[in-house]
Amino acid sequence: MDGVGESSESGSGESSSHLIKNEAFRDEESCPKQVSPIRGGGSRNTSPLGRVGSRNTSPSRQKVIKTKPRGLDEETVATFGKAVHPDVQMEDNIWAMLPEDLLNEILARVPPFMIFRLRSVCKRWNSILQDNSFLKFHSQVPSHGPCLLTFWKNSQTPQCSIFSLPLKTWYRVPFNFLPQWAFWLVGSSGGLVCFSGLDGLTFKTLVCNPLTQTWRTLPSMNYNQQRQLIMVVDRTDKSFKVIATSDIYGDKSLPTEVYDSKIDTWTVHQIMPAVNLCSSKMAYCDSRLYLETLSPLGLMMYRLDSGYWEHIPAKFPRSLLDGYLVTGTQKRLFLVGRIGLYSTLQSMRIWELDHAKIMWVEISRMPPKYFRALLRLSAERFECFGQDNLICFTSWNQGKGLLYDVDKKVWSWIAGCALQSYNSQVCFYEPRFDASVH
Amino acid sequence: MAFTWSKTIYMGLDPIFLTELSISIIIFSTIASSKKSRVSKIKTADNEIFEVEEAVATMSNTIKIMAGDCSGGVIPLNNVHSTIFARVIEWCKKHVDDGEDLEYYKGALKNCDATFFEVDQAVLYHLLTTANSLDIKPLLHQGCQRFVDMINGKTVEEIRQLLHIKNDFTNEEEDETRKKLWSSVVGMNSFILL
Numbered sequence: 001m002d003g004v005g006e007s008s009e010s011g012s013g014e015s016s017s018h019l020i021k022n023e024a025f026r027d028e029e030s031c032p033k034q035v036s037p038i039r040g041g042g043s044r045n046t047s048p049l050g051r052v053g054s055r056n057t058s059p060s061r062q063k064v065i066k067t068k069p070r071g072l073d074e075e076t077v078a079t080f081g082k083a084v085h086p087d088v089q090m091e092d093n094i095w096a097m098l099p100e101d102l103l104n105e106i107l108a109r110v111p112p113f114m115i116f117r118l119r120s121v122c123k124r125w126n127s128i129l130q131d132n133s134f135l136k137f138h139s140q141v142p143s144h145g146p147c148l149l150t151f152w153k154n155s156q157t158p159q160c161s162i163f164s165l166p167l168k169t170w171y172r173v174p175f176n177f178l179p180q181w182a183f184w185l186v187g188s189s190g191g192l193v194c195f196s197g198l199d200g201l202t203f204k205t206l207v208c209n210p211l212t213q214t215w216r217t218l219p220s221m222n223y224n225q226q227r228q229l230i231m232v233v234d235r236t237d238k239s240f241k242v243i244a245t246s247d248i249y250g251d252k253s254l255p256t257e258v259y260d261s262k263i264d265t266w267t268v269h270q271i272m273p274a275v276n277l278c279s280s281k282m283a284y285c286d287s288r289l290y291l292e293t294l295s296p297l298g299l300m301m302y303r304l305d306s307g308y309w310e311h312i313p314a315k316f317p318r319s320l321l322d323g324y325l326v327t328g329t330q331k332r333l334f335l336v337g338r339i340g341l342y343s344t345l346q347s348m349r350i351w352e353l354d355h356a357k358i359m360w361v362e363i364s365r366m367p368p369k370y371f372r373a374l375l376r377l378s379a380e381r382f383e384c385f386g387q388d389n390l391i392c393f394t395s396w397n398q399g400k401g402l403l404y405d406v407d408k409k410v411w412s413w414i415a416g417c418a419l420q421s422y423n424s425q426v427c428f429y430e431p432r433f434d435a436s437v438h
Numbered sequence: 439m440a441f442t443w444s445k446t447i448y449m450g451l452d453p454i455f456l457t458e459l460s461i462s463i464i465i466f467s468t469i470a471s472s473k474k475s476r477v478s479k480i481k482t483a484d485n486e487i488f489e490v491e492e493a494v495a496t497m498s499n500t501i502k503i504m505a506g507d508c509s510g511g512v513i514p515l516n517n518v519h520s521t522i523f524a525r526v527i528e529w530c531k532k533h534v535d536d537g538e539d540l541e542y543y544k545g546a547l548k549n550c551d552a553t554f555f556e557v558d559q560a561v562l563y564h565l566l567t568t569a570n571s572l573d574i575k576p577l578l579h580q581g582c583q584r585f586v587d588m589i590n591g592k593t594v595e596e597i598r599q600l601l602h603i604k605n606d607f608t609n610e611e612e613d614e615t616r617k618k619l620w621s622s623v624v625g626m627n628s629f630i631l632l
Binding site for chain 1: 529559567570578
C-alpha cells in the first residue's frame, strides 16, 4: 500500500524491493476485497458492508463480525497470488508465437542502447530496427528512461560514457566528431547535448545528438564573451533554444541572449538587473529560467516570452552553502544545498519552491550515512543536477554518484569507471533517435 | 436492504437518533447500488461471465467498441481465457483513476505494479497478447517494460533461443555487426548498494 516502500532510511534498492514483496503479501491478507475469478457464473457482491465483514485481522474486530448483519454473502478470497491455472499454456516455445504487431510494440519500448545490440539477432530484426518508420514509432514512446552522460578530455581526445539507468549498464560512445575547441559540457535536453568552448578568441557553442552522431556549430553570439549557458528543447515544436546569461567571471554586465533554432540567430534581450554576483546555478522550468544570485543570495527569473528578468522574493534558508537549482516534472523547482557551518552538524537538504506562496519548503534531507559517504570532508565540493524528479550528486574527489528519486524517496548509489575521472562533467541525458540538430 | 439489529447495538440510543441513522444508511446504500448499476457483462473464451464496472472495462478500447455494438448484452471475448482476463481486470481496477498519468512512461514500475509483473514467462506472454488484443495501452506499455527487463543482460544467442529465432547471418556479417561503434564498457550491474 503506502509508506513502507517510500522510506528514505531503507536506502538500498535490494532491501526496498524485499519490503515491497512483503507488503504485497500483507495486502492480500488484510484486504481480500479484490477481483476474484467467477466460477460458474453468478454475480459479484460489491456492497460496501461486505468488505467490512471479510476483514478480520485483529482480535478486537472479532466482535464486529459476530454482530454482522445477516443476509450478506461472504466474498470469495482473491486468487491473485496463487499458482497459474493449468489452462494457461506453458509450452517452451511460447515466445515463438509472438505476433508481428506485438513484437513491434515491444521493440519500441527497448531503450536505444539495447537497440544496437538487437540488430545482431537476425536479418529481419536488423532491417526492422533501422527502418525509419519503426524509429519514428520508437521515438513516439514518451520515455525510455534517463541516462547519465559523462564527458571528459583525455589529453585532447574527447571521451564520453553514458550510463543507462533502465539497463543499468555503461556504454562508451565515440565522440570523435567533436571539434577540438569543444571543452565544456553545457547540458542536455530532449536528446540533444550542448557543448561550448573557445576557438581561438571566439566563444562558440555546438549541439549534437550522440546517438545519430550528428552535430552542428551554432552561429556566434552578439557579444563574444564566455557566458553561462543553458539549452532547452521543445519536443512538440521540434526546436531548441540556448540561453546565454551572465558572464562567467561576473565582471561584465551583458544583455541576455537567446538562440532560437527556428530562426537560427541569437537575439538580444534585457540586461540582468544589477546584482553583484551571479552564480552558475540555473534551472529551466515551465518556460522560465531561474537563476541563483550569490550576492545577495536570491532568485531571479527570466521569462522567455517577455524577455525580462524579475526578482523572486523567496527567502533562502539561512546558512545555506552551495545551493543548486534543479528542475523537476510539471513546473516543480528544487533547491539542493548544505546547511550548517560546522562539519559535524552539516546536512544536505532539498527544498521545493511553492510557487503560490513564494517560499522554499523543505521536502527531504539526505540520510547522514549517505552524506558522510559522499563528502568525507566538510570542505569537499560536489556537483548536483537533475531532471524528471531525479536528483544526482557527484563528489569531485570520489568516483561515485548518489541518485535520489523525489517521488519514491529512494536513495541509491551509482558507480562506474567514467565517474572516477576528476575532471569529468556529468549531466542527465535522454537518448533519442529523433532529436534533430537543426 | 433489510437489517436485523442486534439488541446490544441500539440499547441505550434514543429513537430519533436511530431513525436518522437508518435513513442515512438507506440513502448511502441506494447511492452505492446506483453506482453499481453501470456494469458490463463480458464472456471469456471458456464461457465464464465477468461483471465489471463499465469505467474499468472500457479501459480496453476493444471492449469499448464492442460494448457500443452489443448495447447492453454480453460482450464475447473469444480469444481471452478467464484466468488472464481476471488478472487484466485486476490491473484495470487499480489504474482506472490514473487518467493521463504518465508515471508508466518513466521507465520504472510503481511498487504495486512491480509485484503484478512478477510472473512466469507464460503468464507474461498471455498478459502481453491480451493487452494487445484488448488494446489497453498502459498495461501493454508496462508489460513491454517487463519484457525488456527480461531480455536485458541476455546475450544475442540467448535472445535467439528464447524467441526461437534462427540466426541467418553468415559469420562475416555477424562479426561486422558486432564490431560496431557501440560496445558495452562495463556490462555489470553498476548499482552498488551501501
